[in-house]
Amino acid sequence: MTAAKRRLGATEFETVPLVFGGNVFGWTADKQTSFALLDRFVERGGSMIDTADVYSAWVGGHKGGESETIIGDWLKRSGKRDQVVIATKVGMLPGEGGEKLAPSRIAAACEASLKRLGTDRIDVYFAHQDDEDTPQQAVLEAFGKLIDAGKVAVIGASNFHAARLKSALDIAREHGLPHYHVLQPEYNLVSRKKFEGELQDLAIEHNIAVTPYYGLASGFLTGKYRSADDMKQSVRGGRMADLIAHKMGVIEAMDAIAEETGATLAQIALAWLAAQPGVTAPIASATSIEQLDDIMGAIDLDLSTDQIDRLTQAGA
Numbered sequence: 001m002t003a004a005k006r007r008l009g010a011t012e013f014e015t016v017p018l019v020f021g022g023n024v025f026g027w028t029a030d031k032q033t034s035f036a037l038l039d040r041f042v043e044r045g046g047s048m049i050d051t052a053d054v055y056s057a058w059v060g061g062h063k064g065g066e067s068e069t070i071i072g073d074w075l076k077r078s079g080k081r082d083q084v085v086i087a088t089k090v091g092m093l094p095g096e097g098g099e100k101l102a103p104s105r106i107a108a109a110c111e112a113s114l115k116r117l118g119t120d121r122i123d124v125y126f127a128h129q130d131d132e133d134t135p136q137q138a139v140l141e142a143f144g145k146l147i148d149a150g151k152v153a154v155i156g157a158s159n160f161h162a163a164r165l166k167s168a169l170d171i172a173r174e175h176g177l178p179h180y181h182v183l184q185p186e187y188n189l190v191s192r193k194k195f196e197g198e199l200q201d202l203a204i205e206h207n208i209a210v211t212p213y214y215g216l217a218s219g220f221l222t223g224k225y226r227s228a229d230d231m232k233q234s235v236r237g238g239r240m241a242d243l244i245a246h247k248m249g250v251i252e253a254m255d256a257i258a259e260e261t262g263a264t265l266a267q268i269a270l271a272w273l274a275a276q277p278g279v280t281a282p283i284a285s286a287t288s289i290e291q292l293d294d295i296m297g298a299i300d301l302d303l304s305t306d307q308i309d310r311l312t313q314a315g316a
């Protein structure tokens with residue numbers, strides 16, 4: 001498959017409109033499955049992989065860094081470092097120099113991530129969340145040092161509100177500091193408020209690439225959770241009660257479009273996202289080759305304007 005690549009905002013990087021979400025590596029996908037998924041992703045034209053130092057610290061017995069370690073082992077084994085764009089994040093894992101975005105934390109966390117990834121550079125380094133306790137100038141200076149040292153190519157902001165992203169962009173311009181080139185908000189058909197409006201407008205105005213997370217609403221938008229019984233299917237199932245109670249109208253609209261196009265619901269969810277103004281490439285994860293093959297099919301799905309509008313209205 002040769003899917004059309006999109007440029008990541010104003011950076012040198014490109015990706016097909018699907019980024020592999022790496023929180024599954026070492027959590028819901030063991031090492032061997034993770035290797036097979038990564039091999040398959042690249043074989044099918046995928047290039048950008050999203051992870052974070054904190055993945056998967058929420059699992060009993062884990063301390064964070066499990067996902068990066070598996071990606072690092074795979075890079076070493078496959079020799080594919082130059083074929084992929086690696087995005088990782090700092091700011092949610094306590095330890096290694098303090099929490100959040102203190103400059104010492106950023107410096108120490110970057111070294112730890114580089115070591116686990118077994119690479120000399122991170123392509124996109126995200127602030128995992130905003131930190132109102134550390135001056136934004138200090139945060140950007142800390143990232144700037146990493147860029148100057150060649151350890152980071154560009155920086156991104158995840159889970160930022162519009163006003164804080166705007167002030168960070170202003171400070172970067174005023175002080176000649178690096179600015180955020182990529183934005184990673186939560187955004188999908190059933191979670192719209194955090195991105196649509198001011199944040200979306202800001203990203204478009206500044207040519208900031210947008211790689212939204214939870215592209216499948218943790219699996220709800222695949223249509224596999226339709227009743228309380230369905231929630232037993234996966235460790236993620238417990239998150240579905242509210243969506244099953246309030247968002248089944250979206251699934252019904254997706255079912256109709258699946259009938260018309262022959263596409264699966266997962267593909268429709270991701271194609272809708274990829275068609276939204278400002279969105280470069282949605283992030284989604286998969287825990288089996290079948291799931292991955294399914295979501296990769298979204299790259300080539302073109303929904304009509306009418307279909308996109310119907311989905312937009314159903315999810316409003």
Ligand SMILES: NC(=O)c1ccc[n+]([C@@H]2O[C@H](COP(=O)([O-])OP(=O)(O)OC[C@H]3O[C@@H](n4cnc5c(N)ncnc54)[C@H](OP(=O)(O)O)[C@@H]3O)[C@@H](O)[C@H]2O)c1
Nearest residue numbers: 021022023213214215216217218219234284285287291294
């Ligand atoms: N910046 C942030 O704060 C933040 C927060 C969360 C996530 N993220 C990023 O976004 C990525 C995606 O998030 P996510 O993995 O939690 O949610 P997601 O992409 O919305 O949902 C993915 C899950 O849905 C299921 N699935 C995938 N394809 C399927 C298919 N074809 N049919 C049926 N089920 C399918 C799988 O779970 P099962 O194993 O349950 O089937 C898979 O792990 C993460 O890996 C991470 O990189 C970022």
